[in-house]
Amino acid sequence: MRNLIAVPVILLSVILQSAVISRVYLLSGFADLPLVVLAAWALQEEVDSAWHWAVAAGLLVGFVSGISWIVPAFGYMAVVALAQIFQRRVWQAPLLAMFSITFLGTIIVSVLSLIVLRFAGVTLPIDDAFGLLTLPGILLNMLLAIPVYAVMRDLARWVYPSPEVE
């Protein structure tokens, strides 16, 4: 039943991404709210459902977006995988892990997008894509990372309350 919280959270993040975030440009790039939400959720110690969230968010973004569902689905799963690796290795500095995952996750989704678009016959200049889309996206995702991490930490504590210590 706890996994059901993913439905409203992911829906809200995708709606906000499409209606608000994607209109806030820096150069030609913008933030990826579902990616940051997933990264923050997967970093919480109590959470054991991040893979379900990644699949759901990937399919939903793939449905809304014109890009193939392969990009968000595999991109977001890569973010969760990274989060689980970082959680074990840098568990004492969650914000450092959050920034690292956001940085790497944005690059992974961008590279996947370029590859999939190339296979679809759309050739994009890599330097333009990196300089005008990926770098501004990384910066905006970093700005979102701290508040989103705080919100998701509170949400995780609410969904997975820690047992009382006597």
Place this chain on the structure above:
Amino acid sequence: MALALGGYFSSASNVFTGSLVNLQTWFSARFVAVQDFFTSPRDIASLRQRNAELEGEVADLQAQVIQLQQEVGETQILAALVDFSRANPENSYRAAAVIGRDPSPFLHYVIINRGSNDGILRGMPVVTNQGLIGRVEAVIADAARVQLITDPASSVNVRLQNAETEASLVGSVTGDVTLDLIPQDLNIQPGDLVLTSGLGGGYPPDLIIGQVVNVRSRDFDLFQQATVQPVVDFNRLEIVLVIVNFKPVDISPLIPAP
């Protein structure tokens, strides 16, 4: 009495009345001070309450002003769209609001709040009162996704009004649109108007797209290129018109596979 009438008491009377007046002034001032002490707090409280009420009313009125300004803006847009549809009666239009953009920055799509329930079909052109913005790329019951002409995968067959030639308009990741496949021997100038040609059956002819802003012609290239300034501001799309009586022609089966 005789002394008083004679004016011998006037100085004593002045001293007496002066003392009385001073005494009354002293009492009056103290009374007013005491009265203020007891009544002022009540006045301040009532003033604060009144101030809060008025601030609440101001906030409500400001919200109403913002809402009315928004409605005026929407009405102006709708009036312009109605004028456009009256000026182009050969087409049937369905108005739709832009409710979102593509979540991926690599693509230039918008999402509109009209779908197959409203007669929207894949391939229908989408315009504003200013000109062409794109065409419907995917449809569900109550929404549709529109590929803008600025999308990197978009290609529109166009003609240059002054040069009487045809070319291909392509988008880019940055949202700039470029004319390609312009023959080298043609003389095109900044300011030339770019319209849809109707070739290929993807768009109806003579929809305005924009103006040429600069031309790049190099001797060793097969074709010239030109940058186009679209007439539509794609960052401020709110309400659009879908041309619902246009049936796009799919010519892909006629194109030989490489």
